[in-house]
Amino acid sequence: MQALELFKNKIASPAKIVITTHHKPDADALGSSLGLKNYLIKKGHEVTVITPSDYPSFLHWMKGNEEVINFEDKSHQKEAIQKIEAAEIIFCLDFSCLSRLQSMQDHVKNSSAYIVNIDHHQDPKDFSQFSYWSTDAAATCELVYELIVDELGDKDLLDADIADCLYAGIMTDTGGFRHPNTTKNVHLITAELIELGADNTKISKLIYDTNSVNRLKFIGFAISRRLVINQDLRIAYFAISKKDLKKYASQTGDTEGLVNYALSIDGIKIAALFTEREDGIKISFRSVEEVAVNKFAQEHFNGGGHKNASGGKSDLTLSETTEKFEQLIKDNTNTLYNQLELIHEKN
Numbered sequence: 180m181q182a183l184e185l186f187k188n189k190i191a192s193p194a195k196i197v198i199t200t201h202h203k204p205d206a207d208a209l210g211s212s213l214g215l216k217n218y219l220i221k222k223g224h225e226v227t228v229i230t231p232s233d234y235p236s237f238l239h240w241m242k243g244n245e246e247v248i249n250f251e252d253k254s255h256q257k258e259a260i261q262k263i264e265a266a267e268i269i270f271c272l273d274f275s276c277l278s279r280l281q282s283m284q285d286h287v288k289n290s291s292a293y294i295v296n297i298d299h300h301q302d303p304k305d306f307s308q309f310s311y312w313s314t315d316a317a318a319t320c321e322l323v324y325e326l327i328v329d330e331l332g333d334k335d336l337l338d339a340d341i342a343d344c345l346y347a348g349i350m351t352d353t354g355g356f357r358h359p360n361t362t363k364n365v366h367l368i369t370a371e372l373i374e375l376g377a378d379n380t381k382i383s384k385l386i387y388d389t390n391s392v393n394r395l396k397f398i399g400f401a402i403s404r405r406l407v408i409n410q411d412l413r414i415a416y417f418a419i420s421k422k423d424l425k426k427y428a429s430q431t432g433d434t435e436g437l438v439n440y441a442l443s444i445d446g447i448k449i450a451a452l453f454t455e456r457e458d459g460i461k462i463s464f465r466s467v468e469e470v471a472v473n474k475f476a477q478e479h480f481n482g483g484g485h486k487n488a489s490g491g492k493s494d495l496t497l498s499e500t501t502e503k504f505e506q507l508i509k510d511n512t513n514t515l516y517n518q519l520e521l522i523h524e525k526n
């Protein structure tokens with residue numbers, strides 16, 4: 180509680196604030212950052228959102244998007260560094276360890292600012308002076324809402340723009356209110372956000388139904404040509420090469436959600452997406468409720484995340500990585516599916 184009081188003190192008077200989030204921000208990362216920014220501006224703070232990379236264009240509608248600085252944009256990097264150096268408070272949203280800032284991490288690490296971490300991932304690293312953290316929260320946007328409303332008592336400062344940002348993060352991190360993390364609390368908060376003016380129909384249209392033709396064709400290609408299904412191991416995965424991405428002129432965000440097609444297959448318990456990027460193989464794991472993929476990602480693929488949605492990296496080639504994955508599933512069937520067997524036996 181002492182930390183909370185100190186935090187309240189810190190933001191009681193106008194300060195220079197930087198808000199940042201993880202590399203390749205998703206709707207929860209950007210929505211929590213811009214939702215919080217728009218609120219803090221109303222409190223009289225000077226606030227800059229700096230993202231470690233670019234993010235999908237289907238998020239560009241959020242209020243404040245125009246002023247976001249992309250750290251990888253060389254023409255603005257100097258300005259970003261100056262903002263970080265001058266910051267009195269830095270908010271780190273939707274990530275639990277500084278390495279997710281990639282090339283930005285040393286600047287934040289070396290900063291003398293008061294660091295606040297708001298997050299819902301497992302195993303937060305100790306890098307902040309104040310941490311508002313819960314793995315029970317479906318989204319960081321849910322925690323930002325609770326911090327503003329329950330801890331700071333500022334519900335009256337929330338408006339339709341802020342509500343739109345926060346709604347977007349909760350909607351996507353619950354997979355459109357379908358994942359097991361879609362709790363009563365999630366519905367209660369989204370109901371409040373709609374009352375505050377969040378336009379839920381508009382937001383789902385903007386996020387889910389703004390595909391480019393290229394992206395749709397890419398998804399069709401991936402499903403027909405790049406999907407591997409192993410019913411015995413109860414896994415399905417995509418392996419997407421650099422060449423594939425180039426062929427379909429893939430933009431940031433185009434592979435988002437692809438992994439869910441693999442998980443949607445009847446009988447599949449673990450799905451994965453392996454994408455060949457400039458700096459190695461990026462991996463997304465998804466699993467059905469009973470199976471945990473975060474520990475698996477952490478132990479074998481230098482990653483982590485949530486129980487049913489995690490990520491990782493690999494420095495091997497694309498085919499070596501998928502071979503390693505299949506072998507690991509074979510070797511760890513007992514640990515991964517043990518609980519599942521018990522559940523099946525009971526039924």
Ligand SMILES: [Mn+2]
Binds near residue numbers: 208299317318319352
């Ligand atoms: Mn999140």
